[in-house]
Amino acid sequence: MNQFENKVAVITGAASGIGRALAMRCAEEQMKVVLADVEVVELQRVEQELQSAGATVLAVVTDVSKEKDIQTLAQKTLDMFGAVHLLFNNAGVGAGSTIWQSTLADWQWVMNVNLWGAIHATQIFVPMMLKQGTECHIVNTASLAGLESGPGNSIYRVSKHALVSLSETLYHELKMIQSKIGVSVLCPGFVQTQICDAHRNRPAEYSKPGDIVEPSPMSSAIDQFIRSGVEQGISPKEVADHTFLAIKSNRFYILPDPSYKEPVRQRMEDILNQHNPTFVIPSHI
Template identity: 40%
Template structure:
């Protein structure tokens, strides 16, 4: 996609972090923006920030883990702007700890947001995009966690591997059935966002959290790693360029430490050897 002006972008998880920067970068291209998020207050201020860039923007309170909520997001976007040309299935959450100590609610929460969030986005928006018949682009946010596995973050890795797999399958299916709809999978390294405080949006019905020492150690690690990392504006610009260039894998630069970790896992599989413990040297 080269021409963005007057087209419409829907971004989930747009009240903060990466999603908000995506919304702003698309607004700078003259797009109409639909910001979707579960966190109402932050969503309102995010809409003001985007509107201040001189475009039409609306906020839609959405829980990406609930099919009807994403269906209603799609309807609202189409009613307001006539169609959707860019969809970023970006909302995501994190928790960590030992796999056998984390609760079923821990698993359910991450699977609901990180996996079902993308699935609901695909199921409700792709038929709409096919019906429109115009050029569209879907960006699913996964993570470099989809390209490697590290201890104490097993649920997150599992959900992000799933996000990458479903994005690759979607890429193949759309290339065959509706090639005007393009797909990218965003695999960020670390960025300074609110991801380490994901628990602020945890639903009451999935409140049973593993809260032991290993969990706290994992959360401390992600808190300090993200706090000292890059501003997500860098990533939003990377996404815009990838949409322009029709690039599927949106990856960190080759010299980023996460690239070495991912390459180590790919080599493990290629050489049929057991998993190497190769955390990024950050």
């Protein structure tokens, strides 16, 4: 997809971090921008920010884990702009402890947002895009965590590996039917956002007594490692710029920070050589 002016972009998780940066970049490209997020106040703030910059914006309070919310998002987009050309499945959260100590509520919340959010959006927006028959592109925000192997960030890691597979499969299937829909999977390393405070959006239904366990020493150490990585990460704007370069050249894998390639290479080699998984910490951390 090369032409963006007057086209319509839908961004989930648009009220903060990478989503906000993608929205700003869409506005710079003269696109009509649909912002979707659960954080009402922050969503309004970004809406006003974009409007002040002269952009045409629609903000829709959306919980991506709810199919009905995505249906409403799609309908409001069609009612207001008549089409959708660029979809960013970007909303994401992290929670829990080790694989075995995380609660069922941790698993359900993270998988429902990170994986089911993209599943709902794919099922609802892809048929719309196919019917339109115009050039479109879908970007799923996974993570480096979806390409490498290691301990910690456990449910998040599982959800992002699944999202990479969903994206790859979608890419192949859309290519087989010769559709005009491009697909990319965005796999950043650490980015300076509010991802470590994702619990701010944890719904009451996943926060009942017993839903949240005390962190273990191992998970605390890993959380601290991630927090300092995020603080030193690249900017969301850099991620948005890399993402647009990839969309323009119809590139599937987007790794905005080349210094994170080593853990991916190691995992691929371990698989091909049938070695047990190696935990590689990127060299610059």
